[in-house]
Amino acid sequence: MTRQRPGWRMPVDAVERWLERERDAVPLWIPVAIGTGIGAWFWLPGRGEWIAAALLFLGLAAAGVAIGTGRRSGRALIWFGMLAALGLALIWGRATWIAAPVLERAGLHRFDATVARVQPLPARDSARLVVRPDAGAGLPPAVRVTVADKDMPGRVSAGDRIRIRAWMMPPAAAPVPGGYDFARRAWFDGLGATGRALPPVVRLSGDPESRDGIRQRLNAHVRGRLEGPAGAVGSALVTGDQGAIADEDAEAMRRSGLAHLLSISGLHVTAAVGAAMLIVLRLLALSPTLALRWPLLLIAAGAGALTGIGYTLLAGGEVPTIRSCIAALLVLAGLAMGRDAMTLRLVAAGAAFILLIWPEALVGASFQLSFAAVTAIVALHSHPRVRSLLSARDERWPARLARTGLSLLLTGLAVELVLMPIAIYHFHKAGLYGALANIVAIPLTTFVVMPLEAAALVLDAAGLGAPFWWLAGLALNLLLWIAHAVASAPGSVAALPTMPTSALALSIAGGLWMLLWQTRVRWLGLLPLAAGMLAGVMTPPPDLLVTGDGRHLLVRMDDGEAVLLRGRAGDYVRDMLGGAAGEDGALGEIAEASGARCSEDSCWTLLQRGGRTWRILATRSGTMLPWGELVRACGTADVVISDRRLPPQCRPRWLKLDRPGLRQSGGLAISLDPPRVTTVIDPAGEHPWIEAVRAAAASAGRSRAVPEDRKAGLLRQ
Known part of the structure; x- marks a missing residue:
């Protein structure tokens, strides 16, 4: 009598047969597993959830043990669960290990410091200095200061000693949900404060005529040979430093899909390594003795590896450059061993590293x-x-x-x-239109611009580089013309409001499933990919966007127009709020919109959502409103927004967003149909940079607290 197999074994056997066919693709999921654990730590709010996620990953590994280590499915579950738990532990441990003091309160500081790094920003007539203040200055060990060029004491280089008077503040969280989270970046970069220097900045030690670093000198040399925008883009292609590129040119490169050419990555490293290999191989092959007796390919690969490492160090060692350098080294190792190294395993190895x-x-x-x-x-x-x-x-x-x-x-x-x-x-x-633009831009950059710049730099040693610089300038101007033409074409850019993190995760999971597997099962990845993209596209724009300081408000009117509370808001605020709201065009002013009534000090806005009228009150000046009038207005408003403290008697029907409340929540995105609020600072968030932002907000609140017996009097004044 034949013994019937348990029911649960049948799907396991099917998975086993599938994994056997996909055995070459299974190792590609190693960095995906590590990234799953890292992503879970960033996505989940606090320690309890992190521990639960780690236990879940370990539970997957335990399930693999139950299936059996003799099966591919069992081993795959064990490795995926263990690597995901490792990824979560790595990021949790790193965030804790690199913890550094963060400035708790904004204020004016005068201090002596040692310059650690200089980032010139010629397009903004300034430079960013990462400095290490002396002990006793009352500042964190490392801070970033922006200094105007006119206030800079000559050429400042790493290692110089300077005296600065600057307005310093804690690293800021994202101004609105979906914005750039500088506080998180600063935490991992070890920066405890940021600010802007006030004149004068005094050099205490260091030679004012000292030579700049190699990267700075190379940038200056390229911009000296190529004038205008071509020089800014040319220096970025050589060193990756984009500080000299004008805002309109950078925006055109982004909108046309060509911005990837400006950061040193695979294209640049591959060109440098390939050129070094070709030159060394051809020169050595001129000697019959060397060609017959020496391993020229191995020697050329070594020269290419040294070139790639040197170029990575020159370009500042950013993540794309390091990734490209690692990939290039693996390719060279494969070539040296006589193997085809251009595979997905190479990419997986670089990502895992x-x-x-x-x-x-x-x-x-x-x-x-x-x-x-x-x-x-x-x-x-x-x-x-x-x-x-x-x-x-x-x-x-x-x-x-x-x-x-x-x-x-x-x-x-x-x-x-x-x-x-x-x-x-x-x-x-x-x-x-990025695909069409890249058809011309990538060959133009790879085979024309970069070889011309390289030849010009080499020939400048003999004073013969001028013709090559002229040709490079023509090619760079053509590249910029393509970027501006594509960027200004009708429908060149699709603008969407802030996309949920879950939608991005689904899109990436589906894309990886399709790209990494080899059999027909890969097409199942279309389901999460389509779901993620649909969720992103269908995300409705918020009705209100409020910055964390309460000064700026974007309102989406009933006719769909997006308007700002303060018409004099700068370009940064406009771009940030417009991007989060999914607006690519110019933003109007609320005072000119129908459905709004504004004075110099406040604005009333009426919005029709969900079958009812929402009344929004926002202050927009520093003038104190009459106490009684303000309290009565609050009682008739659904949402009240102010960049200062409102009296306790101000009780709107739904939301009161004043300075104390915004310090705890950060910026907000508000939808009225159905009513929903998304905050920058998760109330349950326990990530270290969030706790630092929360501590700074509490410190600022204590420093500006007003005794209760004075509040009513101040409001009446």
Whole structure:
């Protein structure tokens, strides 16, 4: 009599057969598992949830043990669960280990400091200095100060001693939900405060005529040979320093999908390594003795590796550069061993290395964009049908040119599709013509601009680089023309409001499922990918956006127009609020909108949502309103917003958003149908930078507290 297998074994056997067919793709999920644990720590609010997530991951590993280590499914569950728990422990431990003091209260400070790093910002006529204040200055060990060029005491370099008087403040959280969280970045960078220097800045020691660092000197040299915007973009292509690029040019590069050319990444490192290998190999091959007796390919690979490492150090060691350098080194190792190293395993190894050393890089746009793009490119060109279609063959040059153009088009389309949800999540915008722009821009940059700049830099040693600089300037101006033409084309950019993190997670999970697996099961990834993209596209824009200081308010009127409370808001505020609201055009002023009544001191806005009328009251000046009138107005308003403290008797029907309340919540996104509030600072959040922001808010509240017996009198004045 045949013994019937238990019912639960049948699906396990099916998974086992599938994993056997996918055995070459299973190791690609190692960085995904580590990233799952890291992402869970960032997404979940507090210690209880982190511990629960770690136990869940370990439970997956225990389930794998129950299935059996002799099965691929069991081993896969064990490794995934253990690596996810490792990722969570890594980021939790790193965030705790690097903890440094954070300034609790904004104020004016005068202190002596040692310069640790200099970042010139020529486009803004200033520079950012990371300095280490002396002990006893009452400041954290490392702070960032912006200094205007006119106040700079000559050329300041790392190691100089300076005396600064600056208004310093704690690192700021995101101004509104979905905005850039500088507090989180500052925590992992070890920065405890940021501020702007007031004149004069005095050099205490250091040679004012000392030579700048190699990177600064190279930037200055390139900008000295190439004038205007071409010089700014040319220096960024060489060193990755984008501080000299004008805002309008940077925006055009972003809107046209060409911004990736400005950060040193795979394109630049590959060009540098490839050029070094080619030059060394051709020079050594001129000698018959060396060509016959020496391993020239191995020597050329070593020269390429040294070039890649040196270029990475020169470019500042950012995540995309390090990732590209690691990938290049793995490629060179594969070439030296006679293997094809351009595989998804190479990408997975680079991602795993970055996450093990810098786990916080996972949530940065740079890591997500660079690895998503490389994974898409390698997966596309590894597919047998695509490889067969695009592989080189003996044919006439028009056919070869057409095949190259098709390759660039398919690559651009794949990259644009993969990067779209990430770009929408981080920047609230996605370029629609980027694939077409990259067809011209990538070859122009790789095969024209960069070789011309490299030749010009080399020939400048003999004073012969001028013709090459002239040609490079023409090519760079053409690149900028393409960027501006594409950026200004109708419908070039899709703007969407802040995308939920869950939607991004679904999109990335679906994309990885499709890119990493090889069998037909990969198409199941379309379900989470489509769900994530649909959730992102269908996310309704908020009706109200309030910044964390209460000074700025964006209101979406009944006709769909987005207007600002303060018409004199600067470009930064307009771009930040417009991006979070999914607005790409100019923002109007609330005083000119129908449905609003404004005086110099306050504005009433009536909004029709959910079958009822919402009454919004916002103050917009420093003038104290009459106490009785303010209290009566609060009682008839649904939402009251102010950048100062409101009296306890001010009791609106729903939300009271004054200075004390906003210190605890941070910026807010408010939807009225149905009523929903999203805050920057999670009330249950226990991430260390959130606790630092909360402590700074509490300190600011104590420093500005007014005794109860004086409040009514002040309000009546």
